Amino acid sequence: xxxxxxxxxxxxxxxxxxxxxxxxxxxxxxxxxxxxxxxxxxxxxxxxxxxxxxxxxxxxxxxxxxxxxxxxxxxxxxxxxxxxxxxxxxxxxxxxxxxxxxxxxxxxxxxxxxxxxxxxxxxxxxxxxxxxxxxxxxxxxxxxxxxxxxxxxxxxxxxxxxxxxxxxxxxxxxxxxxxxxxxxxxxxxxxxxxxxxxxxxxxxxxxxxxxxxxxxxxxxxxxxxxxxxxxxxxxxxxxxxxxxxxxxxxxxxxxxxxxxxxxxxxxxxxxxxxxxxxxxxxxxxxxxxxxxxxxxxxxxxxxxxxxxxxxxxxxxxxxxxxxxx
Numbered sequence: 001x002x003x004x005x006x007x008x009x010x011x012x013x014x015x016x017x018x019x020x021x022x023x024x025x026x027x028x029x030x031x032x033x034x035x036x037x038x039x040x041x042x043x044x045x046x047x048x049x050x051x052x053x054x055x056x057x058x059x060x061x062x063x064x065x066x067x068x069x070x071x072x073x074x075x076x077x078x079x080x081x082x083x084x085x086x087x088x089x090x091x092x093x094x095x096x097x098x099x100x101x102x103x104x105x106x107x108x109x110x111x112x113x114x115x116x117x118x119x120x121x122x123x124x125x126x127x128x129x130x131x132x133x134x135x136x137x138x139x140x141x142x143x144x145x146x147x148x149x150x151x152x153x154x155x156x157x158x159x160x161x162x163x164x165x166x167x168x169x170x171x172x173x174x175x176x177x178x179x180x181x182x183x184x185x186x187x188x189x190x191x192x193x194x195x196x197x198x199x200x201x202x203x204x205x206x207x208x209x210x211x212x213x214x215x216x217x218x219x220x221x222x223x224x225x226x227x228x229x230x231x232x233x234x235x236x237x238x239x240x241x242x243x244x245x246x247x248x249x250x251x252x253x254x255x256x257x258x259x260x261x262x263x264x265x266x267x268x269x270x271x272x273x274x275x276x277x278x279x280x281x282x283x284x285x286x287x288x289x290x291x292x293x294x295x296x297x298x299x300x301x302x303x304x305x306x307x308x309x310x311x312x313x314x315x316x317x318x319x320x321x322x323x324x325x
Contacts (some may be wrong), residue, residue, distance in 0.1 A: 007088055007161050011032075016320055018044070020131060024242075025078070025174075026200070027203060027207075028203050030207075031202075031206035031207050032206065033202045034206055035206040035245070038240040039046065039240060040240055040241050040242060041238060041240060041241065042239045043066075044093070044112075044299075047087070047090070047159060048230070048234065049069065049087065049090040049230075050090070050094070052074075053068060053070060054293075055068050055112070056065060056069060058132035058133055058135050058136060059157075060128050060133065060134075060135055061127070061128065061131055062116070063108050063113065063114040063116050063126070063128065064113060064114040065105055065108065065113045065114070065132060066086070066101065066105065066106045066109075066111055066112040066113050066286055067086070067103055067104060067105035067132070067163065068086055068093070068099045068101070068102075068104045068107070069101065069103050070093060070101075070102050070207070071096065071098065071099070071100050071101050071102045072097075072100075072101055073099050073100045073101055073251075074100050074101065074103050074140060074142060074325065075100070075101050075103065075138050075139070075141045075227045076096060076100035076103070076138055076142045076144060076321070076325070077103045077104070077105075077129075077132075077138070077141055077142070077143050077144070077158070078092075078093070078096075078102065078103065078104040078144055078145065079104075079105075079107075079129065079143065079144070079145030079146070079148075079149025079150075079152055079153060079311070080104070080106075080110070080145070080146060080147075080149050081106070081146050081147035081148060081149060081184060081220070081246075081307070081308065082090050082112070082148045082149065082171070082173070082181070082202075082251055083217070083235070083239075083248055083251075084104055084110070084111075084235055084308075085086060085106045085111030085112070085238060086104035086106050086111060087111070087231060087309065088146065088310055088311065089104050089310050090231070091310060091311060092310045092313035092314045092317055092318050092321075094232075095285070095314075095315075095318045096318055096321065096322075097154070099322055099325075100142070100325070101270070103136075103138070103145070104314070105129075105256070105274065106118075107125055107128060107129075108125075108128050108144065109243075109244065109246075109247025109248065109250075109251070110238075110247070111238060112238065112241075113287045114117065115241065115242070115243040118250070118251035119172050119248075119254050120165025120247055120248075120251040120252060120254055121254035121256075121257035122148075122151065122152075122155060122249075122257040122258050122260075122261045124259070125148065125152050126152055126155050126156055126191055129152050129276065130161060131267075133161065133163045133164075134163075135151060139163050139182075139287055140163075140165050141163050141164050141165065142164075142166045142167070142168065142325050143156060143157070143164055143166075143168070144167070144168035144169070144170065144312060145169060145170065145171040146171055146307075146309060147170075147171055147173040147247060147307060147308075148173045148258060149169075149170075149256050150169030150170050150171060150172040150173065151169070151172045151173050151174050151261065153167040153168075153169045154167065154169055154172060154174075154261075154264075154265055154272075154294075155264055157268045157269075157270050157272065158264035158266070158267040158268045159264065159267070160267070160269070162210075164270060165269075165270055165271075166271045166273075166324070166325060167268075167270060167272050167273075168272075168273050168320070168321055168324050168325070169272070169274050169275070170275045170276075170291070170309050170318075171276060171277055171279075171280045171281075171307050171309060172274070172276075172282070172290055173209065173258055174258045174259050174261065174262045174288040174290065175282055175283070176259070177256040177257060178254075178255025178256050178257065178258045178259055178279040179192055179255060180230070180282065180307075181200045181216070181219075181252075183218065183281040184219025184220060184281060184307070185213065185215065185216070185218075185219040186215050187215045187216055187219075188219050191204075191216055192252060195249050195252045195253070196252070196253060199250055201252075201253075202249060203251050205245045206245060208239070208245070209233055210232075210233070210236045213232075213235075213239065214236070217232060217235065218232075218306040219307075220305070220306055220308040220311075221279065221306045221308050221311055221312050222279040222304060222305060222306035222312050223312060224249075224303075224308075225294055226306075226308070226311040227308065227311050231311075236300055242249055246252070255288045257288065259280070260294075262289075262290065262293065263293075265290065265293035265294050266293050266294075267294060268293075268294050268295070269295070269296075271296070271324075272294050272296070272297045273297075273298045273299065273320070273324035274287075274290065274291065274296070274298070274299040274300075275299070275300055275302065275309060275317065275320050276299060276300070276301040276302070276305075277301070277302050277304075277305030277306050277307060277312065277313070278301050278302060278303045278304070278305060279304075279306040279307075280306060280307050280309075280310050281307050287299075287311065300320055302316050
């Protein structure tokens with residue numbers, strides 16, 4: 001048997017590297033084609049879960065934002081999670097509208113709002129929510145958001161927006177450098193890890209499938225039956241809008257901004273009532289830390305709820321919002 005020469009080993013390794021790189025380039029190019037061929041959804045004229053409700057639009061800093069207004073009473077603005085849209089609140093809006101003038105909006109880069117270039121960090125979202133309040137001249141506002149929506153509520157209150165009189169954050173997303181999504185499931189961990197890598201993350205995002213997105217979103221509820229297949233498909237299809245994935249990947253890559261903003265919570269001087277899900281991605285010590293920063297804070301933990309509490313425990317969310325308001 002002839003001994004293997006070092007030159008042959010080196011050549012085999014070089015050949016292997018070339019094949020791997022060439023394969024990745026092919027996949028990278030194919031990902032652009034896949035993204036270009038995705039069918040963009042038509043903007044619905046009514047809410048699919050209640051055809052009697054029609055969304056409206058307002059322009060904030062040059063970006064068209066979709067929102068819903070329904071009900072009468074004190075103003076309650078609902079703010080959704082990352083990678084979802086105002087439809088996240090479809091189970092609670094009808095009941096809350098009995099007591100409040102309920103507003104819910106799609107952030108930039110989410111749902112059917114415009115998709116501007118931007119950092120998609122905490123300040124980016126705070127700017128547009130503040131702008132929404134200004135454009136509609138809303139006063140005496142109660143902010144109640146989930147996940148990054150909760151964090152937006154906390155930051156806006158900490159910066160003393162005079163239009164806001166009370167906040168009811170639900171499962172704030174301000175821990176582990178903003179990588180809470182990675183705690184949802186093993187697929188969530190893989191997804192967050194890959195999207196952090198330049199070029200690789202963008203390629204993975206362009207090649208996303210419904211199966212992957214469904215598995216990631218399902219990690220937000222404690223009971224899989226809490227999130228309907230219709231809502232899952234709606235949020236997946238919305239992600240086919242041109243540029244939508246870019247906004248989401250920027251959000252993930254700038255997610256540490258949510259944790260950095262926590263230091264501002266010490267400045268909050270409006271009544272604050274935090275609603276936690278016992279099966280949320282946050283850990284007990286992270287929840288206690290948030291509460292330690294806010295003077296006079298009150299809180300409750302819902303034993304059966306996960307991260308998307310308006311889906312897991314809609315009746316409890318409605319009850320606590322009513323009592324806290």
